[in-house]
Amino acid sequence: xxxxxxxxxxxxxxxxxxxxxxxxxxxxxxxxxxxxxxxxxxxxxxxxxxxxxxxxxxxxxxxxxxxxxxxxxxxxxxxxxxxxxxxxxxxxxxxxxxxxxxxxxxxxxxxxxxxxxxxxxxxxxxxxxxxxxxxxxxxxxxxxxxxxxxxxxxxxxxxxxxxxxxxxxxxxxxxxxxxxxxxxxxxxxxxxxxxxxxxxxxxxxxxxxxxxxxxxxxxxxxxxxxxxxxxxxxxxxxxxxxxxxxxxxxxxxxxxxxxxxxxxxxxxxxxxxxxxxxxxxxxxxxxxxxxxxxxxxxxxxxxxxxxxxxxxxxxxxxxxxxxxxxxxxxxxxxxxxxxx
Numbered sequence: 001x002x003x004x005x006x007x008x009x010x011x012x013x014x015x016x017x018x019x020x021x022x023x024x025x026x027x028x029x030x031x032x033x034x035x036x037x038x039x040x041x042x043x044x045x046x047x048x049x050x051x052x053x054x055x056x057x058x059x060x061x062x063x064x065x066x067x068x069x070x071x072x073x074x075x076x077x078x079x080x081x082x083x084x085x086x087x088x089x090x091x092x093x094x095x096x097x098x099x100x101x102x103x104x105x106x107x108x109x110x111x112x113x114x115x116x117x118x119x120x121x122x123x124x125x126x127x128x129x130x131x132x133x134x135x136x137x138x139x140x141x142x143x144x145x146x147x148x149x150x151x152x153x154x155x156x157x158x159x160x161x162x163x164x165x166x167x168x169x170x171x172x173x174x175x176x177x178x179x180x181x182x183x184x185x186x187x188x189x190x191x192x193x194x195x196x197x198x199x200x201x202x203x204x205x206x207x208x209x210x211x212x213x214x215x216x217x218x219x220x221x222x223x224x225x226x227x228x229x230x231x232x233x234x235x236x237x238x239x240x241x242x243x244x245x246x247x248x249x250x251x252x253x254x255x256x257x258x259x260x261x262x263x264x265x266x267x268x269x270x271x272x273x274x275x276x277x278x279x280x281x282x283x284x285x286x287x288x289x290x291x292x293x294x295x296x297x298x299x300x301x302x303x304x305x306x307x308x309x310x311x312x313x314x315x316x317x318x319x320x321x322x323x324x325x326x327x328x329x330x331x332x333x334x335x336x337x338x339x340x
Contacts, residue, residue, distance in 0.1 A: 004059065006150045007138050007181035010103045016141075016149025018129070018159040021213035021234070026206065026290040033284065033291035043290070045118065047173070047201040051077045052115035055086045058108045059178060067142060067174055071115055077201060078134070078332040080194035081112050087179070090193040096185065097193050103182035110179040114197060115172065122168040125208045130160045130173070134199030136331070138181040142174040152183040155324070162203070191323060198332040209237025211287040220300040224272065224311060227298050229254075230264040231283065239288040245296075246282040247271075253281075272311045273297030 006012045027033035027041040038044050052071030056062055063069065075084055082089050087110050090097055098106055120128060130148070132139065138152035143165040151158040179195045213234040220227045233241055241258035245265060254265035271279040280295040300311055307314045322338070324331045 008103050014151045024292050030291050033293040043205045045203045048077050050074050054113045056111050059111045077197045078199050080196040080330045082194045093190045102185045105180035112177050114175040120166045120171050127163040127206045128166050129204040130162045131202050132158045135197050138178050140176040152181050194330045209239040212236050218298045227267045227270045232262050242286045244284040270298045273299040
């Protein structure tokens with residue numbers, strides 16, 4: 001199929017995807033947004049769980065009608081297929097995992113076809129966004145038999161606007177994941193090689209006029225006694241945007257409407273963020289019928305004579321390099337594994 005040619009094309013990272021933007025989940029009420037729990041949002045439909053699955057040891061083994069054939073097994077999403085009896089684990093450090101011939105990858109390229117039914121309730125003035133938080137190494141996506149798009153960059157979120165592909169009622173989502181693509185050369189690093197949909201998949205219901213992206217800047221005075229907080233907005237359509245800034249005790253300390261695509265306020269004697277005192281303000285954004293909440297730290301960081309300074313003090317970094325790796329679930333690391 002001509003649609004399966006993107007994974008060896010250096011000019012193609014994405015087909016049919018939305019531009020990158022800040023991560024957030026819209027809610028339908030202020031109260032829901034303030035819980036900062038995305039599963040509380042009526043606009044968030046999680047598709048993770050048990051999916052139908054068919055494994056092919058090579059993409060060359062795909063029949064012409066592979067999208068219409070019944071699945072051979074079930075597999076959990078998120079997961080990697082090497083942990084469920086398919087293919088094999090591979091570990092390399094210095095060497096590439098495949099013969100060096102960029103942008104080409106071996107013709108014997110294992111792949112898995114994932115299939116998931118889900119319900120969609122379409123309404124006038126709303127749009128649906130399909131989100132993949134992590135797929136290794138690349139993915140071809142169909143909805144109801146129609147080709148939606150392609151994406152790689154395995155540890156990055158990919159989004160598709162599926163409004164024109166989705167039906168009101170039952171929908172069939174199919175994702176063909178390949179083990180290798182030209183991105184395999186760029187993503188080569190010291191790790192176990194595993195394949196599949198290894199992070200969550202979900203659908204967001206958005207208003208036609210909505211907030212697409214935003215950027216928060218906190219500009220401190222030289223003596224750190226005041227800060228200017230500015231939020232810049234990138235919207236689809238022309239929705240009205242109102243903002244509130246809450247302190248750690250949930251008191252409203254600033255509020256107002258965005259003017260010229262920006263909301264700004266001044267904080268006198270702000271509580272500064274540091275690792276030892278991680279004080280966070282809460283930003284509440286109301287954009288038409290959608291509510292978005294984020295946490296904001298106020299701090300000033302720069303390099304002075306080769307020394308990193310945070311809020312006027314030199315600092316040392318201590319931390320852990322957590323490489324999304326687990327002996328039981330591989331890179332499909334969930335909240336329980338992170339906390340452990």
